[in-house]
Amino acid sequence: MQLARPDTASLQTMRVSVVDQLYATLRGAIIDNDLSPGARISETEIAQHYGVSRQPVREAFIKLANEGLLEIRPQRGTFVAKISRLAVMDARFVREAVEADIVKLLAQAPEPTLIADLRNHLVRQRDIIGGSARDFMEADEAFHHTLAAGAGKENAWRVIVEMKAQMDRVRFLSSMHFSVARLVDQHTQLVDAIAEGDAGGAEQAIRFHLKGIQQDLPVIEQEHPEYFR
Amino acid sequence: MQLARPDTASLQTMRVSVVDQLYATLRGAIIDNDLSPGARISETEIAQHYGVSRQPVREAFIKLANEGLLEIRPQRGTFVAKISRLAVMDARFVREAVEADIVKLLAQAPEPTLIADLRNHLVRQRDIIGGSARDFMEADEAFHHTLAAGAGKENAWRVIVEMKAQMDRVRFLSSMHFSVARLVDQHTQLVDAIAEGDAGGAEQAIRFHLKGIQQDLPVIEQEHPEYFR
DNA sequence: TCTTGCATACTACCATACAAGTCAAGAGAG
DNA sequence: CTCTCTTGACTTGTATGGTAGTATGCAAGA
Known part of the structure; x- marks a missing residue:
């Protein structure tokens, strides 16, 4: 992965x-497990690798640390944060709460254009079945x-x-486990409920859908205990 | 407000x-409206004021910008973010969703020690009625x-x-409007519902409680249009 | 064998210097 | 007077140097 150098970078970039x-680069690398939990990275090393000074690296590190993806230990070093079971579960909890209220809103006043848009997404997702996990995660x-x-x-x-x-790091590791078809079915049920104006059904669908990671987490933790705190 | 200087700072600090x-200092100043929305602040100015270099100031600015409290415009300046009606409403929405699920959890398995703790909070809050808005916001x-x-x-x-x-900036401005007694009553109803194991009641109570800012917001926006985007 | 002291090589934190973009005031031409 | 261009004083972005704290390996001693 190559960062645009100042001299090669055009005016637009x-x-x-x-x-x-x-x-963005480091965040992607962490989520895709190119930088594994527990791995040590240093400002100097990254700076030299991308041909920039330490300062912007440091500031990127701080952003990632705020997001819980890096752990900066003063005078000791910077490490890719190990996956915290509690942090993942709490992230899931927050996400379920927020998305549940979102789909309730949608179901209370279903907009035809939005429904059509969502159904297009479903079609694309079905095309991905059997494809790469990375593609599905993007979809x-x-x-x-x-x-x-x-x-x-x-x-x-x-x-x-x-x-x-937080969740996607686990998702990526468990990409060989989960069934894309099952997830697309859950998406479909959700869209159907929204289209019918069934707020309760939509809420139930999204909550069930987002609980999926609860099954994956223990499996991943057993397979890769070194990635966990 | 004085930042501890390196020479005066003891080993612990x-x-x-x-x-x-x-x-922490800047964040408090923004929320308390000591630094008003739209105000211009510069890295150099703050650095000189606290007797430190630009670099730590800059990093604190970045953190606050990530939180939506500052707006850094490259090569132009840094400004206290004006209050965005949409941002406040979305913050409220997220908070309602998350806290609603939290109190549902609590009500499903009420713990006596927690209930007692909450009731202690209520007592303290009643003591504050008629006191300063700042004190109540902390409580x-x-x-x-x-x-x-x-x-x-x-x-x-x-x-x-x-x-x-985001919400507290509005809260602080509206501190002359809201009735502390009313809010404490709402807290009390919430605790009662949790104690009785009434998940539905607890959810309803917290949702109603957190909708309060929806009434304050238009009033504040009319009183201080210059603080809004 | 195990502990202790120290030299050494790291680390991140902070200070400082330089680069580059922005903007407004003012000089000068029309 | 009005418009244009230039200049310079700002701003944040980036680079680099110096400092203190931490881990580590080795040597000396118990």
Whole structure:
């Protein structure tokens, strides 16, 4: 993975600060387990690797630490945060609470254009069945984002994205376990309930859907105990 | 407000980094409206004021910007974020969703020690009636924190704290409007419902309680339009 | 064998210097 | 007077140097 160098970067890309590029790159690497929980990384090392100074690296580190993805131990080093069972479960809890209220809102006043949009997502998701886990995770994120955006809760979506980061690390590790088809079925039930204006059914569907990780977590913890705190 | 200087700081206080001290100080100043929405602040200015270099100030700024309390405009300046009606409403929405699920959990298995703890909070809150708004806001925060902690959702509480920051700025401005007695009554109804194991009642109580800001917001926006985006 | 002291090589934290973008005031031309 | 351009004083972004705290390995001693 190569970060755009100042000299090679054109004027357009200069709009995005070095910090933001580093942040996005490192965040993706952590979630995709390219940087494994517990791994040690240093400001100097990353700075040299991408050909930038230590300062923007440091600031990217701070952002990731705020998100719970890095652990900065003063004068000791910086490490990819090990997965905390409690942190994942709490993230799941928050996400369920927020998304439940979102789909209730949607079901109380179903908009045909939104329903159509969601059904398009479902079609795309079915195409992915049997494909790569990475592709499905992206499609899944787009689907849930559409739900939040449809309810006019873009700011709430930001919260969910933060929570998702914790969960997605587990998701990625468990990508060989979960059945994409089953998840798409759950999405379908959710959309159906929203379309019918069945707020209770929609709430039940999303809550059940988001409880899925509760089954994966213990399995992953047993398979990769070194990734857990 | 004076930041501890390195030479005066004893060995114990050295544990807290300059960044964290600045962050806490500035955050409080913003919420208390000492730094008003739209106000311009610069890294250099703050650094000189507290006798530190620009770097820790900058990092504190970044943290506050991530929280939506500052707006950093590259090469232009840094400003206290104006209050966004949508951001406040979304923060309220997220908070209601999360706290609703928390109190449902509590009501499903009421713990006598927690109930007693909550009732102690209520007593203290009644003592504050007629007192300063600042005192009540602290007591209110402690009460809601006890709810989250009682459900074992400390990580969820962190999310709420972030959301609260947006709301508290409005709260502080509207402190001459709201009736502390009414809020304490709502807290009492909530605790009663939890104690009785009435999950539905507890949920209804917290949702109603947290909708209060919806009445304050338009009033504040009319009184201080310059604070809003 | 185990402990203790110390040299050494790291680390992140903070200070400082430089670079680059923004904006407004003012000089100068029309 | 009005418009344009330039200049310079800001701003934040990035680079680099210095400092104190921490881990580690080794040597000396119990």
